[in-house]
Amino acid sequence: MTGISILPLEGIPEVREGDDLAALIDAVAELEDGDVLVVAQKVVSKAEGRIVRLDKVEASERAKELAADRDPRELEVILGEAVRLVRTRPPLVIAETRHGFVCASAGVDHSNAGAAGTLVLLPLDPDASARRLADRLGVAVIISDSFGRPFRQGTTDVAVGVAGLTPLLDLRGVRDSVGYELRTTMIAVADEIAGAAELVMGKARGIPAAIIRGLELRGKGSARDLVMPAERDLFR
């Protein structure tokens, strides 16, 4: 193995609802066979119209209870995206989304389009979003988002949508270079790829996509493979 490259995709314009995101990427990317394309969730959601204007939201009593010093309408939107509240410390809400992801604000984030009264939601089906981009562009696609983690400070980018790639590398039964059976058996490579891409994308630089070149990974799977099944989850 000669190593991998992580290349920022510069020159993608501000994405708006209804934009053909695959075309915008195709216009600036020189994709090669075997590449993995990582795309920030926020631009996928915007293209798909997963945006909410706060002036159209009315806050419930529950949202007001959770809001503390935050706009209760934001909490209302978060509650609408949550299937389960995992931890709350107003105004902080950690929730499970319909996709099974556990994350801050149920994945709801501010638009960084300058429109202060607008929130962006996770795609309804991020695997399907990844699949559409993969089919159009001919490469594996990961849709990434920044998640916090229990016990550790700071966010890392993880995969919320996957197409054309097996997100978990299963080493069960594999022996290492000296013949010892490996104990750590499943590696979340899609999350590691998403995090690697974040290093060149950068929130502040406004680069919404990156290419990972040189990985010898293919296969298939879903970002839902990365969700811990309830029966194995010691932290539910």
Next chain:
Amino acid sequence: MTGISILPLEGIPEVREGDDLAALIDAVAELEDGDVLVVAQKVVSKAEGRIVRLDKVEASERAKELAADRDPRELEVILGEAVRLVRTRPPLVIAETRHGFVCASAGVDHSNAGAAGTLVLLPLDPDASARRLADRLGVAVIISDSFGRPFRQGTTDVAVGVAGLTPLLDLRGVRDSVGYELRTTMIAVADEIAGAAELVMGKARGIPAAIIRGLELRGKGSARDLVMPAERDLFR
């Protein structure tokens, strides 16, 4: 930014107690100014003699209770490395280490040196281990280990030791490309770098180190900066 490269360091021999790890790396690495070197915890621990032979361990009653079908002496070693048990489902133990890390088996792992009765412990002070390598080799160093995560399947490599690099990128107050103040404010870049390195190291390939080239990150800090302070931790 032109992107980053992740280069596996091949040719490092099996590491044994007392080995001069910096010299072993220096013999095969062509390091450049600005590189970040990621080294797997296991080889650092081995060089530092952080290994335990099971035939010298006697299991306590508590270790036997937690062992289920596992060797209770392994649990005894894990209990010795733990300052707090966070979750237990015998034989699975998730524990806080003296460094503040919360991870499976308090970071205790099997040696993959073919010696079936040997366990490897985390370095006593992984930041100091990273600092020694950084001083010898003239680059920033991250010592990485594979941690599981609540809510998500599979492990990702994270930073357990850091030298010559600020592990958390603090974007509080920074505005994005269209002037909106960023809400996700701290990015755990050291964990993203460790995970990126894992993509070329690979447990099964026996490559214990990688170079990350092209990052524009310097600074200083400690892997302890990545530990969530108790008062902010909603999952304690």
